[in-house]
Amino acid sequence: MDDWEVSCSDHLHALRTRPPAQVAADLAVDLMTVRRQLDACAPAETAGLHRITATLSAVHANALTRLGDHGAAIRWWRIARQSADLSGDFGLRLLVRGEEAGHGLYGQRAPETVLRLVESAEQIAGAPSVDLMTTQAKALSMLGRHDEARQTLHALVRLAETSNRSDPWGFWKPDQIHFAESWVYAGAGEEAAAGKARDEVLRQTGDYQYKANIALHGALCTVTRGGTDEGVRQAAATIGGMSPAYRSTHILETGRLVLRAVPMAQQGRPAVMEFREVLATT
16 A cells, blocks of 8 residues: 555656646556456455545546546546545545636636536535636636636635645645736736736746646736736747647637637737637647
8 A cells, every 4th residue: 555655746746847648648557457356356455546546546537637638537437436435435435526617727627517527526515615616717717707716715715824734645735826816817907916926836836837827827818817818828839839748728729719809800910810820720
């Protein structure tokens, strides 16, 4: 079990630092191995191996989401949920559901569906959850419900100040709160607040995907405030400057968020068309 715990940490680190295709390929081997071990294990080991299966399945679903293989990702989210439930680990049950809802925002599910997933997980939690509230705020922002998104942000910041988060698996990072702030404030065109949040994320994160996406949040804020050409050029430079292997669906979908913020009357501008081409060729 100690070896499996280290393996989970290794795959999670890989997810944050390596191309998602490589992560998914490496995970497939370990997932087959742990499932064979589960079939042959003693009853006393079952709960622990279900916990490992849930954790690895959640990382695998994340990697598949980054690759844009949404059908397979949803199936692996289901396996992660079922395995977490079988493990009897309450914290893991909530974490897997929070991960599923959060990654659903990147082209995998409609924001309304994500809000339903958040509500379902909250019923299991029985109390407010910072992790779930970050996803709720982002989904509300995507739906144009900016006042509600800001209210959710304020509530989660207050909750984070008093709650004692514990994540032995390493999924949760404090920069996720600032990332949600960057997303929500950029979508509302609040430049000062969005910039402050982006600076906090950059100060804390080592995740290449977060770094790219907060740059795209800056482009989103610029477009929202009326600077269409400047914003889409910034977004194009961010995505175009990345190695193709690292241009995950999370990054491309954030780019499409920038594109959707462009007013209809300006969708035909040359800079917008060039950015559309960057997204299409990627």
